[in-house]
Amino acid sequence: MNKTVLISGAGIAGATLAYWLGRNGFDVTVVERASAQRSSGNPIDVKGPAVDVVESMGVMPELRAAGSEVDRMSFVDATGRTRSRLRLSAFQGGAGSREVEVARADLAGILLEAAKEFAEIRWADSISGIEQDAGGVDITLDSGAATRYDYVIGADGLHSNVRRLLFGAESEFLRHLGMYAATLPVEKAFGDEREVVMFNQPGRAITVHPSKGKAVAAFLFRRTPVPDLDHRDLALHKRLVADAFAGEIGIFADVLDQLRAAEDIYFDSVSRISLPHWSIGRVALLGDAGSSLSLFGDGSTLAIAGAHTLAQELARTPDQPRIAFDTYERRHRVLVEPKQRGFRAAEAFMVPATSAGIVARNAAARFMR
Ligand SMILES: Cc1cc2nc3c(=O)[nH]c(=O)nc-3n(C[C@H](O)[C@H](O)[C@H](O)COP(=O)(O)OP(=O)(O)OC[C@H]3O[C@@H](n4cnc5c(N)ncnc54)[C@H](O)[C@@H]3O)c2cc1C
Structure with a gap:
């Protein structure tokens, strides 16, 4: 039987993970607190390692169509006079001109459309209880539904609900x-x-x-x-x-x-969100939930790249969560930690x-x- 996974959060990380797990034969449900997909939001970049991931999902044409055309940043004074200017290509990651900038919610929406082929989305709901043992995770939702899953992933952002329910209070991990x-x-x-x-x-x-x-x-x-x-x-x-x-x-x-x-x-x-470990038993954290740097750390690129790595590792050892989660964490921390150090x-x-x-x-x- 296919392994069942519940993902909390239909944002950039959750949608990408749902797609890749589904494509690898997992039975995926996503629970999202919002009642529907929003649009627009702050423009953010899909850079470096995330570019290969979205290209393999086949969504690059949609991202390009939704993407902005910005190519320079002007530093101006209060009268609007330009004091200095730089080309935004100075901030490009390893994928050069294949990189794209898209409004945050549009990016999440395009990734989620791709994931819908493989995953069931439950809008306007949230996890209220998590209990796990060696064989699975028992989840209760605000709506009252109760289901057992093989794995649960917290991809529910900076103020993650899964992290609070299982790993500890936000104040333990969040540094202003x-x-x-x-x-x-x-x-x-x-x-x-x-x-x-x-x-x-x-x-x-x-x-x-x-x-x-x-x-x-x-x-x-x-x-x-x-x-x-x-x-x-x-x-x-x-x-x-x-x-x-x-x-x-x-x-x-x-x-x-x-x-x-x-x-x-x-x-x-x-x-900054930082935790000593991104998983406990059969539950793991992904994206901002495990390693946010708010707007200063290429969080969307890391969310996409991390989701792909996590899906790869779960697909490689679907019966051994310890190995899958530890390997995901080891591989993904290599990308995350330099960004967290570069904040200042x-x-x-x-x-x-x-x-x-x-x-x-x-x-x-x-x-x-
Ligand atoms: C102002 C701003 C500008 C930014 N600019 C950039 C940039 O230029 N480049 C860049 O790379 N990154 C940027 N970022 C960071 C980037 O937006 C995040 O790192 C990225 O969105 C992380 O994706 P995520 O999926 O982990 O979290 P999110 O995108 O936050 O998604 C989390 C999802 O979980 C849902 N959720 C929350 N609570 C629950 C719950 N209890 N139950 C179910 N669902 C829940 C939310 O509704 C949301 O859909 C910026 C961030 C901000 C705030």
């Missing part, structure tokens, strides 16, 4: 990195379809990123952690952003006004803490190719 990020769709880009615009002041940055005739703004700011931040308190999130960007921000004041008026924004701390460099480049740092970054950007 002294920064917050907010994103929202905005009315228009500042440049053309190929240009990401970034405005910096010490310790804070605003980017406006065009994608398919739309644009997404991101506000990044350094700040000490807010104790017991309520992840659903929209008014508080807006206030934190507005306080962080108080003062003269020139032509970007309009983007801040759009945030103040928005009915929905993405808001979270920039945090990425942060200093994107959100310099001082005026001198902004000048130095702008000077360095001129030489990046």
